[in-house]
Amino acid sequence: MLPLNQLMLNTRCLLNLTNRIIFLPLTIVFIVSTLSLLLIDYQLRDELHQRVELELTWLAKSAMESLVLLNSPLTLSTVDRVAKHLSLASDARITFIDDSGKVMGDSMIPIDQVPILDNHLNRPEIQLAQVTGIGISRHFSRTLNEEYIYVAIYRSLKVGGGTSGYYARASLPDSTIYYEVIKLRLALASIAIVSMLTLILLSFISSRWIARSVEQDRLDLKSKIDSGIHDIELLHELDSMLGACSELSEAGSVVKQVTPRLLPNSSGAISIYKSSRNKLEFIMFWGEEWQGVTEFKPEQCWALRKGHSHQSDHNDTQIYCEHFSHLAIEQGNKASLCIPLMALGEAIGVMHILKKEFPYSDLLLTNAIAKRVGLAIANIELRYSLRQQAIKDTLTGLFNRRYLFESLEQLVALGMRNKSQIGIIMGDIDHFKSFNDSYGHDAGDDVLKEVAKELKKNTRIADIVCRYGGEEFCIVCPDSTQEETLLIAEKLRLAVAKKEVKLSSKEMVTVTISMGVAMFTNSEDSIKSVISEADRRLYQAKSDGRNCVRGDV
Ligand SMILES: Nc1nc2c(ncn2[C@@H]2O[C@H](COP(=O)(O)OP(=O)(O)OP(=O)(O)O)[C@@H](O)[C@H]2O)c(=O)[nH]1
Numbered sequence: 001m002l003p004l005n006q007l008m009l010n011t012r013c014l015l016n017l018t019n020r021i022i023f024l025p026l027t028i029v030f031i032v033s034t035l036s037l038l039l040i041d042y043q044l045r046d047e048l049h050q051r052v053e054l055e056l057t058w059l060a061k062s063a064m065e066s067l068v069l070l071n072s073p074l075t076l077s078t079v080d081r082v083a084k085h086l087s088l089a090s091d092a093r094i095t096f097i098d099d100s101g102k103v104m105g106d107s108m109i110p111i112d113q114v115p116i117l118d119n120h121l122n123r124p125e126i127q128l129a130q131v132t133g134i135g136i137s138r139h140f141s142r143t144l145n146e147e148y149i150y151v152a153i154y155r156s157l158k159v160g161g162g163t164s165g166y167y168a169r170a171s172l173p174d175s176t177i178y179y180e181v182i183k184l185r186l187a188l189a190s191i192a193i194v195s196m197l198t199l200i201l202l203s204f205i206s207s208r209w210i211a212r213s214v215e216q217d218r219l220d221l222k223s224k225i226d227s228g229i230h231d232i233e234l235l236h237e238l239d240s241m242l243g244a245c246s247e248l249s250e251a252g253s254v255v256k257q258v259t260p261r262l263l264p265n266s267s268g269a270i271s272i273y274k275s276s277r278n279k280l281e282f283i284m285f286w287g288e289e290w291q292g293v294t295e296f297k298p299e300q301c302w303a304l305r306k307g308h309s310h311q312s313d314h315n316d317t318q319i320y321c322e323h324f325s326h327l328a329i330e331q332g333n334k335a336s337l338c339i340p341l342m343a344l345g346e347a348i349g350v351m352h353i354l355k356k357e358f359p360y361s362d363l364l365l366t367n368a369i370a371k372r373v374g375l376a377i378a379n380i381e382l383r384y385s386l387r388q389q390a391i392k393d394t395l396t397g398l399f400n401r402r403y404l405f406e407s408l409e410q411l412v413a414l415g416m417r418n419k420s421q422i423g424i425i426m427g428d429i430d431h432f433k434s435f436n437d438s439y440g441h442d443a444g445d446d447v448l449k450e451v452a453k454e455l456k457k458n459t460r461i462a463d464i465v466c467r468y469g470g471e472e473f474c475i476v477c478p479d480s481t482q483e484e485t486l487l488i489a490e491k492l493r494l495a496v497a498k499k500e501v502k503l504s505s506k507e508m509v510t511v512t513i514s515m516g517v518a519m520f521t522n523s524e525d526s527i528k529s530v531i532s533e534a535d536r537r538l539y540q541a542k543s544d545g546r547n548c549v550r551g552d553v
Contacts, residue, residue: 026203030196037188044184049149052177053136056092056151059170060134063094064153067166074098074159074166080105080114092170093148097126099165108144117143126167129154138174147174234262235368242376246383251376252284255369259286262365265355270341271296272349272377280304280349292352296323301350303338309367311358312336324352337363339370343378393467395445396452404466404474408527411464411478412520422520423477423485426534427455427492430512430546432471443503444471447511450501458495459488473513474531482519482552489515489549497547514541517551 063086072078083094087107096104101121103114120126128135129152141148152169238258245251255270267287271280280301282294300322302310312320313335324336334354341349351370355362391403399407415422429435429451436444448471455465455473464476475492477485496513503509516537518530534551541550 023203026199029199033192033195037192040188041181041185045181048177048180048184052149052172053151055090056149056170056172057134057136057153059086059090059092059094060151060153060168062086063096063170064155064166064168067096067168068155068157074104074157074164076104076114077111080111083107091176092172093144095120095167095169095171097152097167097169101126104166106143120167123150123152125150125152125169126154128152129167130165141171144173148172149174149177231262231365234258235365235372238262238369239372242372243379245376245380248283248377248380251373251380255284255373256286259369262369263353263355263362266353268351268353270349270351270373270377272341273298273347283349287354293323301338301352303340303350304347307340307347309337309339309363309370311363313357321352324354337366339366341370341374341377343374348374348378348381396449396467398452398456398473399464399466401466401468401474404464404468404476405527407464408476411476412525412527415478415520416523418479420479421481423480423482423488424518424520424530424534425475425477425485425489425492425515426468426518426531426538427473427475427489427513427515428538428542429471429496430514430542432511435509435511439503439505439507439509443505443509446503447501447509450499451496451511451513454495454499455492458492463488474534482517485517485519486549486551489517489551493547493549512547514538514546515549516541517549 063083066082066086067074067079070078070082079096083096083105084107086094092107094105094107096106097120098104101119103109103117103120105111106114106117109117124137124139125135128137133154135152135154136150138147138149140146148171150169150171152167154165154167156163156165238254241254241258242251245254252270259268260266267285267290269282269285269290269292271282273280277298279295279297282290282292298304301324302319302321310319310321312318312324320336321338324338335357337353337355337358339351339353340347341351351366351373353366358366391399391406393400411422429447432444432447435447448467452465452467452473455475459465459475459477462478464478466474466476468474475488477488480488493513493515497510500508500510516534516539518533518537519525520530537550541548544550
């Protein structure tokens, strides 16, 4: 049995597990996405810088081309106009610088201030362009008071008759890139936040779902355990009740009470082998009144033929046992199950059950019930046969002297209480020694058996007929007067005298019996004294010529 607190503990563990299952991946996803975002941010910034530099290079080259294509002399006003014109097409600042470092035009500086601008030869991008043709740098612009990215192109141009070098420079404030980066970061952060929120929501929903299904599983498990405990308790009860039964009828009523609680909506019966073992007879049932056959041959039961249980609807078949089929079909196509009842490796009977269906749990239960019922029946039969051996004479089947004294004690006590008399008849076959000597001991045994049958046949059920020893018999007649007992004795004497016994040699013989009668009339009479009195009368009968009854009239 699984205790309830153990069950709760298991559930809590499961919930903790659920938390771990959900929140651990969530944390990992959060860390991975944050790192990815940082990487993307870094790469995008780098990419953006490269693109800006490329764009500025292209702009600087275009500006230089514009200067080359300018049909006018390269004066401050023409060059500055080109710079300002070009800047209309982009956000970039365009600056033209001549060979000597003097600014010839700037898209962001009014023309009147251009001449007063610093010499630009010391600018890193100009110095680089002078050497390699193109120069890129980032530094603080003292003119515009802001951090800028600069790309400068150097080209020698034909001016008048000679050539002169010019720099075309395109630049963008760093803040422009910074704002772009900020915009990108905002977009990425928004995507990340929405994704995380979605993930958290999904995790929350799935954790609720897992918790609900875990709870459902727990309840299912609990109800299964409860019903399992209930079944175990009932099986235990069945076990102990059957163990305490001494009669098959008692076992039958226990099975009738307990089995329907273990197998609800079922009906069934138990049949056991007759001693001849060629037939089985119905001994008990449960559920609906048993409508099936009460006697059948072992060959009519598949379970007994196979040596193990037979289920009619196994593997979608409809193979019913012959002793059972009509019932299963009449009662709405119910499934039938036959289980051999085993004891000491031998089938002693069969349990047949009708039910709509047999789930696996029912099969386990029916087998457990059959096992217990089989053992109980075997025990009862064993006890019965031991008891019979203890109280019966094996040759004649009559009760023995031991049973006579046991039952007399009870009968005398009861008789004295009820103020009724008990008659005792002692009988002895006449000249039995000479019969044995003439016909042999086996013939003597046959005569003893036939005399016993006659005595049994001519007495009431309540009378106790015993073999007292050898060829001597004792018959107890409860609730009988002396006259009645004498009449019974006379009747028995006549019946024995009339009986012709056929010996194995086919010879027909007759014997006679002498009888003495004595009575229990009051509580003072002891068993021994009354029997001695009956014995004394018997010897009186012997001495009076035998084949007669003696007793006080
Ligand atoms: N065949 C057979 N004989 C038995 C059995 N028990 C006792 N006897 C015999 O029964 C005979 C009894 O003989 P006795 O007691 O002398 O008495 P009786 O010959 O019947 O003579 P009366 O009683 O005087 O008529 C003995 O020979 C026993 O061996 C038994 O179970 N089977």
